[in-house]
Amino acid sequence: MKGLRIQSLIPALLVTFVVTQMMVESTARADDEKGTGWFFEFGVGSARDRNEVVSGIGVDKTNYVQRGYLGYRFWNYFGVEGGFLNFNTIKYVNNMAGTTDTFDFDGYHGKLFVNLPFHRDNEGFYALYLSGGSWHWDGLVRSPNGGSHTHGTNPTASVGLLFSGRTSALKLEYERFLVNPSVPVGDFVNDKNKLKYDVVTFNFLFYL
Numbered sequence: 001m002k003g004l005r006i007q008s009l010i011p012a013l014l015v016t017f018v019v020t021q022m023m024v025e026s027t028a029r030a031d032d033e034k035g036t037g038w039f040f041e042f043g044v045g046s047a048r049d050r051n052e053v054v055s056g057i058g059v060d061k062t063n064y065v066q067r068g069y070l071g072y073r074f075w076n077y078f079g080v081e082g083g084f085l086n087f088n089t090i091k092y093v094n095n096m097a098g099t100t101d102t103f104d105f106d107g108y109h110g111k112l113f114v115n116l117p118f119h120r121d122n123e124g125f126y127a128l129y130l131s132g133g134s135w136h137w138d139g140l141v142r143s144p145n146g147g148s149h150t151h152g153t154n155p156t157a158s159v160g161l162l163f164s165g166r167t168s169a170l171k172l173e174y175e176r177f178l179v180n181p182s183v184p185v186g187d188f189v190n191d192k193n194k195l196k197y198d199v200v201t202f203n204f205l206f207y208l
Contacts, residue, residue, distance in 0.1 A: 035076030038208040041069040043173070045201030047087055050176075052189035058093040065199050067109070073207075076125065076164075077117065082110035085135065087197070092187050099144045101184045107137035107151075115162055129160040129171060137177075143184035154178040169205040174198065 047063040065088070071081025086106040093100050111133025119126040138151045160173035179195045188195070 035073050037073055039071050039073065039081075040206045040208070041067075041071060041081060041083070041171075041203055043067045043069075043171075043201040043203035045173075045199055047090070047177075047197045047199045049090065050196045050198055053092065053187055054189055056094060056096045057187055058095055059091075063090045063197075064088045065201060067201065069109070071113075071205075077115040077127065078113070080110070080112050082108065082133075085109045090197075094187075101141070101143040101187055103181070103183070104140045105137050105179060105181075107135045109133065109135035109156065111156060111158075115164075124163075124165040124169075127162045127164065129158070129162040129173065131158045131160075131173075131175075132156070135177065137179055139179065139181045141181055141183055145184065148182050150181040152180055154180065164205075167207050169207070171203040171205060173201050173203060175201070 043066070045065050047065050049059045049063075051059075053059060065085065067083060067085040069081045069083030071079055073079040084106070085108075087104070090103040090105070091100055092103075111131045113129060113131040115125075115127035115129055117125045117127040132155070134153055134155050136151070136153045139149070141148050141150060154177070156175060156177050158173050158175035160171055160175075163170045175198070177197050177199060179197070180193055181195065183193050183195075
């Protein structure tokens with residue numbers, strides 16, 4: 001009798017095992033579809049000066065940018081991220097006088113983002129990436145007449161392309177950063193010194 005009871009339990013155990021596996025896979029699939037969770041992002045790129053400078057002032061147009069962010073996805077297509085951003089030295093050269101003014105900027109950056117997918121499958125999605133936020137920047141401005149330390153908070157906005165897999169993603173991003181530092185007199189046409197820089201970065205995302 002005992003052997004018969006064990007044999008009768010085997011089908012029930014098999015059914016229980018199969019149902020449990022299906023439930024686990026369904027839950028995992030649902031989590032993947034929601035795409036929630038933390039991620040790291042690292043990016044490198046270059047900044048282009050978009051300011052009007054006075055005649056005779058040359059602008060160094062190869063200014064590299066590095067950044068590292070931590071983010072959270074509330075959903076595959078919406079989240080928040082923040083981190084640290086650094087601009088390599090930006091140079092403004094007075095060709096007539098043979099002098100150079102230099103700007104060094106870095107700061108903390110936070111933003112909200114949305115992904116607008118145009119292709120999805122089981123392995124991931126491709127999307128148009130949009131973001132808006134602000135950054136608190138810190139700057140050191142040097143000129144032949146001396147230097148000044150300046151800081152402030154200004155808005156940012158970006159557009160890009162995101163290629164996302166299950167565990168990582170690549171992103172090409174075009175972003176505008178605004179700053180209003182105290183700068184040497186005579187470099188810029190705009191006396192209010194509301195400066196703008198366009199940054200193109202190639203970014204690597206790692207989902208946790």
